Amino acid sequence: MKIKDIEKYIRKHTNADDFSCSISEIESHETRFAQNSITQHIAGPKLDISLELSFGAQSGSCSVNQSDADSLDFLIKTAEDIACLAPADPEYMPSTGPAKLPEVQNCAPSTLNLKPKAMVEIVQKSIDKAIAINALVSGMCEKHLMKTWAFSKNGFVGCNEGTSFGHSMTLKKGEVETKVSYEAKDYAPFDLDTEFARLQAQSEALASMQSFEAQKIAVILRPEALQELIWYLTWMMNRRQSDEGFTAFTGQLGKKFMGDKLSLYSTLKQPAISAFPFSSEGLPSQETTWVKNGVLKNMPANRYWAQKVGCEPLHIFNMYIPGGKTSEEEMMKMVPRGLIINRFWYIRTVDMKAGELTGMTRDGVLYFEGGKVKHAVNNLRFNEIPHEMTRRILALGAEKLASPSAIVPTALIDNFNFVDKTTF
Amino acid sequence: MKYLDLAMNAASSLGAEYADIRIQKTTDQVIYLRNLSLKSANTSVLNGYGIRVFFGGAWGFAHNNVFSDEAVLATVKKAFDIAKLSASVNKKKKLRLAPERSYIATCKTPVCIDPFDVPLSEKVDLMMEVNRSMLAYEGIKQAVFYLIAHKDEKLFASTLGTRLDLTSQFIDPMIIATAIHDGDSQSRTFDEGGRAVGWEWIQSLNLIEKAKQIAQEALIKVKAESLGPETRRTLILDPNHLGLTMHESVGHPTELDRVLGWEADYAGVSFATPEKLKNFRYGSEIVNFVGDNTLPEGLATHGFDDDGVPGQKWHIIKDGILNEYGSTRDTAMEIDLGYSRGCNRATYYYDQPINRIPNLYLLPGTKPLTPAELIADTEDGVYIQGRGSFSIDQHRVNFQFGGDYFWEIKNGKLIRPLKKILYKSSNPEFWNSCDAICDERFWSPFGVVNCGKGQPSQSARMTHGSAPARFRNIRVGGSQ
Numbered sequence A: 001m002k003i004k005d006i007e008k009y010i011r012k013h014t015n016a017d018d019f020s021c022s023i024s025e026i027e028s029h030e031t032r033f034a035q036n037s038i039t040q041h042i043a044g045p046k047l048d049i050s051l052e053l054s055f056g057a058q059s060g061s062c063s064v065n066q067s068d069a070d071s072l073d074f075l076i077k078t079a080e081d082i083a084c085l086a087p088a089d090p091e092y093m094p095s096t097g098p099a100k101l102p103e104v105q106n107c108a109p110s111t112l113n114l115k116p117k118a119m120v121e122i123v124q125k126s127i128d129k130a131i132a133i134n135a136l137v138s139g140m141c142e143k144h145l146m147k148t149w150a151f152s153k154n155g156f157v158g159c160n161e162g163t164s165f166g167h168s169m170t171l172k173k174g175e176v177e178t179k180v181s182y183e184a185k186d187y188a189p190f191d192l193d194t195e196f197a198r199l200q201a202q203s204e205a206l207a208s209m210q211s212f213e214a215q216k217i218a219v220i221l222r223p224e225a226l227q228e229l230i231w232y233l234t235w236m237m238n239r240r241q242s243d244e245g246f247t248a249f250t251g252q253l254g255k256k257f258m259g260d261k262l263s264l265y266s267t268l269k270q271p272a273i274s275a276f277p278f279s280s281e282g283l284p285s286q287e288t289t290w291v292k293n294g295v296l297k298n299m300p301a302n303r304y305w306a307q308k309v310g311c312e313p314l315h316i317f318n319m320y321i322p323g324g325k326t327s328e329e330e331m332m333k334m335v336p337r338g339l340i341i342n343r344f345w346y347i348r349t350v351d352m353k354a355g356e357l358t359g360m361t362r363d364g365v366l367y368f369e370g371g372k373v374k375h376a377v378n379n380l381r382f383n384e385i386p387h388e389m390t391r392r393i394l395a396l397g398a399e400k401l402a403s404p405s406a407i408v409p410t411a412l413i414d415n416f417n418f419v420d421k422t423t424f
Numbered sequence B: 001m002k003y004l005d006l007a008m009n010a011a012s013s014l015g016a017e018y019a020d021i022r023i024q025k026t027t028d029q030v031i032y033l034r035n036l037s038l039k040s041a042n043t044s045v046l047n048g049y050g051i052r053v054f055f056g057g058a059w060g061f062a063h064n065n066v067f068s069d070e071a072v073l074a075t076v077k078k079a080f081d082i083a084k085l086s087a088s089v090n091k092k093k094k095l096r097l098a099p100e101r102s103y104i105a106t107c108k109t110p111v112c113i114d115p116f117d118v119p120l121s122e123k124v125d126l127m128m129e130v131n132r133s134m135l136a137y138e139g140i141k142q143a144v145f146y147l148i149a150h151k152d153e154k155l156f157a158s159t160l161g162t163r164l165d166l167t168s169q170f171i172d173p174m175i176i177a178t179a180i181h182d183g184d185s186q187s188r189t190f191d192e193g194g195r196a197v198g199w200e201w202i203q204s205l206n207l208i209e210k211a212k213q214i215a216q217e218a219l220i221k222v223k224a225e226s227l228g229p230e231t232r233r234t235l236i237l238d239p240n241h242l243g244l245t246m247h248e249s250v251g252h253p254t255e256l257d258r259v260l261g262w263e264a265d266y267a268g269v270s271f272a273t274p275e276k277l278k279n280f281r282y283g284s285e286i287v288n289f290v291g292d293n294t295l296p297e298g299l300a301t302h303g304f305d306d307d308g309v310p311g312q313k314w315h316i317i318k319d320g321i322l323n324e325y326g327s328t329r330d331t332a333m334e335i336d337l338g339y340s341r342g343c344n345r346a347t348y349y350y351d352q353p354i355n356r357i358p359n360l361y362l363l364p365g366t367k368p369l370t371p372a373e374l375i376a377d378t379e380d381g382v383y384i385q386g387r388g389s390f391s392i393d394q395h396r397v398n399f400q401f402g403g404d405y406f407w408e409i410k411n412g413k414l415i416r417p418l419k420k421i422l423y424k425s426s427n428p429e430f431w432n433s434c435d436a437i438c439d440e441r442f443w444s445p446f447g448v449v450n451c452g453k454g455q456p457s458q459s460a461r462m463t464h465g466s467a468p469a470r471f472r473n474i475r476v477g478g479s480q
Helices: A003-013 A069-085 A116-132 A192-205 A223-235 A239-243 A303-309 A328-334 A386-392 B002-014 B069-092 B120-135 B199-204 B207-223 B239-254 B329-334 B371-376
Strands: A018-034 A037-055 A058-064 A136-152 A157-173 A176-184 A216-221 A264-266 A288-292 A337-351 A356-369 A372-377 A380-384 A393-403 A406-421 B018-034 B037-055 B058-064 B104-108 B140-158 B163-181 B184-191 B231-237 B289-292 B313-318 B360-362 B380-385 B390-392 B398-401 B405-410 B413-418 B421-426 B434-437 B444-453 B458-466 B469-478
Touching: A003 A018, A003 A069, A003 A136, A018 A116, A037 A069, A037 A116, A037 B069, A058 A069, A069 B037, A069 B120, A116 A136, A116 A157, A116 A192, A116 B069, A157 A192, A176 A192, A176 A337, A176 A356, A192 A356, A216 A223, A216 A328, A223 A337, A223 A356, A223 A386, A223 A393, A223 A406, A239 A303, A328 A393, A328 A406, A337 A380, A337 B390, A356 B390, A380 A386, A380 B398, A386 A393, A386 A406, A406 B398, B002 B018, B002 B037, B002 B069, B002 B140, B018 B120, B037 B069, B037 B120, B058 B069, B120 B140, B120 B163, B120 B207, B140 B207, B163 B199, B163 B207, B163 B444, B184 B207, B207 B405, B231 B239, B231 B371, B239 B313, B239 B360, B239 B380, B239 B390, B239 B398, B239 B444, B239 B458, B371 B413, B380 B421
Parallel strands: A037 B058, A058 B037, A216 A337, B104 B163, B231 B380, B360 B458
Antiparallel strands: A018 A037, A018 A136, A037 A058, A136 A157, A157 A176, A216 A406, A264 A288, A337 A356, A356 A372, A356 A380, A380 A406, A393 A406, B018 B037, B018 B140, B037 B058, B140 B163, B163 B184, B231 B469, B289 B313, B289 B360, B380 B405, B390 B398, B398 B421, B405 B413, B421 B469, B434 B469, B444 B458
16 A cells, blocks of 8 residues: 555554554665675665554554555554553653644755666775775665655644665775765765775875873864764753753753853754654654753653653754864864874763763774874773763864764864773 | 565576575564553564575675565566676675575474463563562662563575575563662663563563562662772673673674674674684683574574574684684685584564674583682672673774672672772683683573664674673773
8 A cells, every 4th residue: 555545544444542653665775895895785665654552541552564454454453452451651642733844855866866776886986996095995885765654643744755875985904994984865965086085085194003092182073973972962861861860961951061162953954964854752843952052951852751841842853063163273283182083983871870971982093293193093992971071172163964964063172081992 | 485486486597696585574562661651562563575696796685575476576686686786896706605505494482472472461460560569669760671572483495495484582571770869870670681482481580579679789789889990800790791791702703794894884893803713812711602503592593594504503712712703604605614604694574684693602610610609719809790881892802891780899708789880801801811600500591682783784682691700800990
């Protein structure tokens, strides 16, 4: 069945007092290459039909990936059976009603029109470029076309269509390994020559490595690195977890909890980043200020908790951190010495209440002193608290698309807490 | 099923050098209860098929969720076309497949009571009672119970003539109590990992008593002190902690695809490179790791992998020396191994299988040794139970682990509880510092159900296991 027919079928056949349903279709093509060969090559469609329904405050849910009548009957009956057996939920919320959703443009024609053959040519060229400099390249070239349709018994209807294109390359030349990646809804700005030149420049900068001990030191976090830490920070920013005392954000709403230089938004006004028009609860996405010049202005809260504590239900649908005008060269002159970090890796929570994370640097670390890059250094482990780290931001550079849902600048941060080093 | 033959005949007609089809139905039931509120009671069913074609030294993989002759044939064609595109790139560096024979077999996880046959009300009643028993303790502010039941039903056929009917399943209960005291919040978790068994395991666990115990321990933990600055100390690690440590520091580094650099762009590579085979001292002489996809109740015990290779048992580390990798038909030939160890697994029907960690465990000590004797024999150290924070570099050398429950050891006695403990070490220092392992009476499994790897990302399952073990001279201290 087509999406509209699935909706009609579910509306007609469920006896539940209330329901909400989402249907998502994804068509993907994914080419994975490693050490100058293709190792995986995948294509096909995916379908997900998820139904949550309730009788009174008793709820159940089911999801299937097929749209024939038998599968939809199974979907409805399973969700109804679960709801009938489930206890009444004291936190039950009815489905949302009609809502005016923001106009978004998450679909890019250039990505829609990209053919598998062209993607394989991109891979071939990536490999050819690596071979030409006597190196090995590994990476991924992928595109996804996504469509989501959501509706509820109480009248909510939402739709989103989106595209994404990704191309990443890890280059290994001698002992040096480094990576660049492009991820966006739009394939059109992608230029392999530019990406490979960036990769090669990174690789050459890392050619002479010297051992470096872990210590507190200034760092220049490039956008890919900064966004990883800030995503963790946003996950710990949940209003309910904070109100109930489980995170470092407890009692901080409205206060200057972070550094002056940090402002953080979810926005519909930045065309380069994707913005899903509604949340999984059926709430329209809206311009939201999470942090303004270090002051914690809002926190994400679901509908139940928002109603309980009397705040507006809000959700994070993308990340926008406005940048500054300081170049990397200027940042290097602002502190006596420091490190330039491309990315982090394997970040995990060490202490939820303190907000402390651990992780490693990856894909190249450069040491600078006296305003100039001196040499590469080994990778390092950090134990750091992101909200405290924002208080040590000394300068922000130009903002950049760091992932399909984040625009983030480069940041100069003082006294970043490295605690261990590795052998490479 | 007719689609097996239809697909394999079509692939052969197109010129595939090898092809297989995996028809897979995955059913999950996830129940999540928090503070007596049922946050989720969900059943999901994913049903479809993936077809792999090997042509010209390259793979093509296409998947579909529509079951019809036309759809199956179109999917075979798509897989073949993709393989041809891949082959055009791989002209100078073709993949090869290790030889394998054909099999006709049926394998099924033995269960007495299928968790999917247990009424939801019975499960939720138990979970509610467990929640109530934790919330009855003053200071426990959050009581959580996750219960996952999972079943994979696969039909597999290959152009080698293999026909397999495989059903595997597992169940995974996890209970968390979180206490708040004096501005701090600390959790304690009951987590034995997943196990390939039926509901009878849940019935045997006495979860109400377990819940009371972890609630009490959460209250002890939140009031505990941390350690001061990092110093070198002795660690005694329980099996439900060591499971994750061996997963990260032995399991992943000995996956052959990582060794070959096939995960260089994402999950990382391995320091345990092929020239180290049979000569590299990975651990002390008492350290023996076995890969075993025949392990009863093991999460990677499926009978056969998704290459159609049977489950096997072999030494990955023998007497402390790196002995062999976990391999697949394609990775094995890159080091001219000539056979696969059967480690190729996919998560869902739409995933192309990749080289995964097998069931992997540390053999128990050969001399009688109890945990109490091990503690009594330790002058100054920390005893760690359960999983905590974990992070390791992309070559699998440097790592930092936390834990869930900690006690300080002084002069052979557990003297005080601790919290916020971290230890740092690296390969091969850590496993070479292992100087004692309790005997087989104290060996227990730990099942990992969410091992993330690959692009597109997949989540695999495998069982680890050990007896409590001691490690000397490790950097241990409190977090910030």
